[in-house]
Amino acid sequence: MRKERTEISQDDDRSPPADLRGTDSAESSNKTRNCSGVGSVSGSTGPSSMEFQAPCPDQVLENVLENVLQFLSSRRDRNAASLVCKSWLRVEALTRSDLYIGNCYSVSPRRAMNRFSGVRSVSIKGRPRFADFNLMPIDWGAHFAPWVTAMASAYPWLEKVYLKRMSITDDDLALLAESFPSFKELVIVCCDGFSTSGLALIASDCRQLKVLDLIESEVTDDDVDWIACFPESGATCLESLIFDCVECPINFDALESLVARSPSLKKLRLNCYVSIGQLCRLIVRAPQLTHLGTGSYSSPDDIVPGEHASDLQSALASCKSLVCLSGFKEMLPDYLPAIYPVCANLTSLNFSYANIHADQIISVIFHCHKLQVLDSIRDEGLQAVASTCKDLRELRVFPLDARGDTEGPVSDVGLQAISEGCRKLRSILYFCQHMTNEAVIAMSTNCPDLEVFRLCIITLHSPDHVTGKPMDEGFGAIVMNCKKLTRLAVSGLLTDRAFGYIGKYGKLLRTLSVAFAGDSDMGLKYVLEGCPRLQKLEIRDSPFGDAALHSGLHHYYNMRFLWMSSCRLSPKGCQEIVRALPRLVVEVIKDEVAECPDNTVNILYMYRSLEGPRNDAPKIVTILQ
Amino acid sequence: MEKSVNYGGHHDDLNLEATKLRLGLPGIISSDIGYEKQSSSASTVVVVRNNKRASPVGIMTQESSSKSHSNVSDARNGDPNSHHQPPAKAQVVGWPPIRSFRRNSFQQKKTDQGDGAGMYVKVSMDGAPYLRKVDLKVYKSYPELLTALENMFKFTIGEYSEREGYNRSEYAPTYEDKDGDWMLVGDVPWDMFIFSCKRLRIMKGSEARGLGCL
Numbered sequence: 001m002r003k004e005r006t007e008i009s010q011d012d013d014r015s016p017p018a019d020l021r022g023t024d025s026a027e028s029s030n031k032t033r034n035c036s037g038v039g040s041v042s043g044s045t046g047p048s049s050m051e052f053q054a055p056c057p058d059q060v061l062e063n064v065l066e067n068v069l070q071f072l073s074s075r076r077d078r079n080a081a082s083l084v085c086k087s088w089l090r091v092e093a094l095t096r097s098d099l100y101i102g103n104c105y106s107v108s109p110r111r112a113m114n115r116f117s118g119v120r121s122v123s124i125k126g127r128p129r130f131a132d133f134n135l136m137p138i139d140w141g142a143h144f145a146p147w148v149t150a151m152a153s154a155y156p157w158l159e160k161v162y163l164k165r166m167s168i169t170d171d172d173l174a175l176l177a178e179s180f181p182s183f184k185e186l187v188i189v190c191c192d193g194f195s196t197s198g199l200a201l202i203a204s205d206c207r208q209l210k211v212l213d214l215i216e217s218e219v220t221d222d223d224v225d226w227i228a229c230f231p232e233s234g235a236t237c238l239e240s241l242i243f244d245c246v247e248c249p250i251n252f253d254a255l256e257s258l259v260a261r262s263p264s265l266k267k268l269r270l271n272c273y274v275s276i277g278q279l280c281r282l283i284v285r286a287p288q289l290t291h292l293g294t295g296s297y298s299s300p301d302d303i304v305p306g307e308h309a310s311d312l313q314s315a316l317a318s319c320k321s322l323v324c325l326s327g328f329k330e331m332l333p334d335y336l337p338a339i340y341p342v343c344a345n346l347t348s349l350n351f352s353y354a355n356i357h358a359d360q361i362i363s364v365i366f367h368c369h370k371l372q373v374l375d376s377i378r379d380e381g382l383q384a385v386a387s388t389c390k391d392l393r394e395l396r397v398f399p400l401d402a403r404g405d406t407e408g409p410v411s412d413v414g415l416q417a418i419s420e421g422c423r424k425l426r427s428i429l430y431f432c433q434h435m436t437n438e439a440v441i442a443m444s445t446n447c448p449d450l451e452v453f454r455l456c457i458i459t460l461h462s463p464d465h466v467t468g469k470p471m472d473e474g475f476g477a478i479v480m481n482c483k484k485l486t487r488l489a490v491s492g493l494l495t496d497r498a499f500g501y502i503g504k505y506g507k508l509l510r511t512l513s514v515a516f517a518g519d520s521d522m523g524l525k526y527v528l529e530g531c532p533r534l535q536k537l538e539i540r541d542s543p544f545g546d547a548a549l550h551s552g553l554h555h556y557y558n559m560r561f562l563w564m565s566s567c568r569l570s571p572k573g574c575q576e577i578v579r580a581l582p583r584l585v586v587e588v589i590k591d592e593v594a595e596c597p598d599n600t601v602n603i604l605y606m607y608r609s610l611e612g613p614r615n616d617a618p619k620i621v622t623i624l625q
Numbered sequence: 626m627e628k629s630v631n632y633g634g635h636h637d638d639l640n641l642e643a644t645k646l647r648l649g650l651p652g653i654i655s656s657d658i659g660y661e662k663q664s665s666s667a668s669t670v671v672v673v674r675n676n677k678r679a680s681p682v683g684i685m686t687q688e689s690s691s692k693s694h695s696n697v698s699d700a701r702n703g704d705p706n707s708h709h710q711p712p713a714k715a716q717v718v719g720w721p722p723i724r725s726f727r728r729n730s731f732q733q734k735k736t737d738q739g740d741g742a743g744m745y746v747k748v749s750m751d752g753a754p755y756l757r758k759v760d761l762k763v764y765k766s767y768p769e770l771l772t773a774l775e776n777m778f779k780f781t782i783g784e785y786s787e788r789e790g791y792n793r794s795e796y797a798p799t800y801e802d803k804d805g806d807w808m809l810v811g812d813v814p815w816d817m818f819i820f821s822c823k824r825l826r827i828m829k830g831s832e833a834r835g836l837g838c839l
Contacts, residue, residue: 133719190724216726245726352727357817380814398727400816431721458721515720540719 062091069095094118101125102560104142104166105585106609109150121160121185122151128563128605129513130538131165132190135565135603137589139618144168144191152179160185160211167191173198177205184237185211195220196248203229210264213242221248228254233261240267244293244327249273260285266321269293272329275300276308283315292319294327297335297354306334313338326350326375336360343367347391350375352398365389379414379432386421395422396429399458412439412465419443427452434465435492440474444481453478454489460516463493470494476501479509486533489513499523503530514539521548528552538563546573549604553580561607569601571624577606578624585609586624587617746800746822750778751829761819767811771798778827785811797828 069092072078082092099112099119104126113119126142144166151158158180168191176183183206196219202212203226228251230236236258243250250273259265259282266289270279274295283289299308312335316322322342331354343349346368351361358380365371365381371389375396385392395418411432416439418425425447435457443450455475463470471492479485479502486508490498494517502509503526510533518524524544527534528551537559545568556562556577571588578586589603613623744761757777764770771782783794790809791797798810802821810818810825 130719130722132724133722134725135719216724358814398723399721431723456721460717460720515722541717 058087062087065091066095073098075100097121099123103607103609104147105611105614106560106607108611109147109154111610113150113154117154119155120158121162122147122155122158123162123164124166125164126167127165128538128561129165130540130563130565135540137618137620140589140621141614141616141618142166143616144172148172148175148179152176156180157182159183160187162187162189163191164189165191167193168198170194170198170201174201177201180206182208184208185213187211187213187215188217189213189215190217192218195222196224196226196246197222199226199246200224200229203227204231207231208237210237211240212238213240213267214245215242216245219246219248223248225251225254227251227258230254230258232257236262237264238262239264240291241265242267242269242293244269244271244295244329246271252278256281256285262286263288265289267291267324269326270295272296276312276332276335277301280308280311280315283319287318288321289319290321291324291348292322292326294325296330297328298330298332299335302332305332309335309338313341316342320345322346324348324350324373328354328356331356333357333360336364339364340367344369346371348373352377352396379411379430382414383417386417389422390424392418392422392425394427395425397431399431412436415439416442419446423447424449426450429454429456429489431456431458433457433459434462435471435474436466437464437469437471437474437477438466440471441477444474444477448482449484450478450482451484452487453482453485454487454513455491456489457492459492461493462491470498472498472501476505479505483508485509487511490517491515492517495519496523496526499526503527506531508533510534511536512538514542516541518542518544521545521551524548525551528555534558535560537561539565539567541566543568546570546576549573549577550580553577556581556584556606557608559608561605563603563605564601565603567601567604569604570599571601574601574604574606575624583608583610585613588622588624590620590622744819746824748774748777748825748827750780750827751832753778759825761822766815767818771810774798774825774827780827787812795829797832798825799828800825 065088069078069081072081072092072095075098078092078096082089093115095118096116097119098121099116101107101112101122101124104124124144124147127136127140130136131140142165144163152175156179159182161176161183162185168188173194176186186202186206186209199212199214199219202209230238238258241258241262248271250271252274255274256278259268265286268282268286268289269291270282270293272295274282276295276297276299279295279297283292299305302308316338319342323346325339325342325346326349328351333356336356340363343364344367347370349364349368349371351364352375354361354377358378361376361378361381362384365384365388369388370391371385372391373394374385374389374392375398376385377398378400379397382397385395397414411430412435415430415432415435418428419439419442423446425443426449428443428450429452432455435455440455443453457471464474471490472495475488475490475494475498479488485506488502488506488509488511490502490513496519499518499522502512506512506527507530509531512527512531512534514537521544523542524539525548527537528548532555534555535558540563544564549564549569550573552562574586574588577584584606585608586604586606588601589605591602613625617623745758746761748757748759750757759770759773759777761770764773767785775781780796781794782796782798783791785791790811799807800810800818800822801824802808803823807826813821
């Protein structure tokens, strides 16, 4: 068999260096490749029929490159490598195994799959974050269907799927279950549209399933016993089973049997239909657990409250590897002491769904010396956290109730305490009624490693409650002093000055969230002109208008999206954006119920895309053209 | 008539509107019309957010003042007696930015407490001919409760201080806790209080002052 002569590239006038001559090109013989920059020629056949030819340098280089690029895992690095030249683009595309789509509408499935043929893991994100807070129509889009359909033929060896803020149907899950025999991991975060029927198909058909994580998603109760659909006998490969958001009763016996047959199970997060007695039985079956979500953590059938406490305590004590505890959704305080013995090893604790008193939280925290991640409600326990959890990296403090009306103790004291006690803090999300600049400034100087600072002062336009001044200086100090800051959310009474600080110092900022802040267009201008790394900008109820919008024209192609709702934009102003930037998809969404003056745009959501306007938008969405 | 009742670091003005009895779950948008109705919890204008992600419903009115730019409904427009509050207490769509899962779990807790039927406790006032009953679940804090009691019995309570209780006043609000002891209202966090309070008694005269003299 004659091997087709590959075309010599224009660069190949020189003969190849002696040491590269005879380099085994058999390795690459099975792969389609060409070493010319022009046109494509099919690759070679097997080594036995190969005529000896000096492999052209480009082909050698591609072989080497391919071997090297296998090790490159960071997608940013890969994106950079792919820009070097076409050869590198090609090789990188062949060797990329993890496909990350930050905005499902920025590229079509077909285009992505044409470029990347060797993908084993796909991550797709859909709706913008503000959709979580009911600011967007339900049927806005972000459908998984076109993606799973395309992947079914393009990636038969697919192993992992990660979906965030997508609409998934049971049909999509059915297609997924039947199309990928090697499928191992399904992680679904903040999604909706599917039911227990879909879960049942995954459970029964994905025989290699290691991970089934359902996080903060809405799952319709179809009355299907999905847990029982896992293969009934033999050991499973399950390593992680997270279903605390699935608000349907489950077949406990099936679950217990499943857990008993899953020797690799490390992460188990139960829903609130699992009682303490049942929890004990499960834990005893799985002492190797590292992550546990406790379900309801209550025992409604107790004759004496807390009668299972010692059982629970000894069950938990047998889990020597437990590092992460969560759940506690209907916690009975009598059972709280049962977790004390495991606290010493915990690195992550999520108490944010537990409605317990401050002193009870404190009593737990005092045992948690190794804690690195804490989700909690109320800020009374923060002094205890500050004095005990010296390794804390991430802290999220949620309000006691959704309105945040409860008059808690002074929040700035809590924040100040944390800043003094937890110097290694990297990420904080903090809800409060009021705040002071002083406490925020303290945090900016005490916690230099901060990468994420999200302060949500629930009281709208709330100034520093001690000095009465705007919160400008506090947030200014954060951007000035926290040199690693990439994500910022601001709130409270803020003038344009705060945005001036952000524009001046927030050079690494990628995500910025603004609500009810600013005085004029200058605020937004400062940010758009000053923050070169800005990718995601979400703004609501702030006085920024068309002039401000236009000041970002130089940057919008570099961003994943811009969201502006209830600001001062006009349809004309948005139309001008379309004219100036044809590759931007500019969506204008009307709120059905809100009274909105005719000449203002209610919601603007715009993003770059290679595909132009999408064809699945509901009527309420207008895509400007 | 309105006095500030300070609790430690709290800087609240009396919030008459917040003590107005209104039935509804937290996180709901209530319209001006619904605000006036006090009788029924099945008010048709109250929009209840359930677990499903609902379409964005809310009253988003542009305030007419030149400075404002927020879409906040000031639900107190209709009430002439209203003590004007900053928009803070009004309810805004999607604010605070908490996902429905968390919001719903708060709602559940609020309805689970007290068997869902209210936490009514008896209130006695020294010298009054008959007792009253109040639903502790309706109030969110001590100032609210005390104001309601003041209105109910037509008296004034002084300022609370940790050190001296209600020393400046003829009256002292007390409650009987789960252990049967009589405690001064205001010492423990609100949530702890509503769980442990079995009945209220407003002491008067020398007995009341006696607490401060200890």
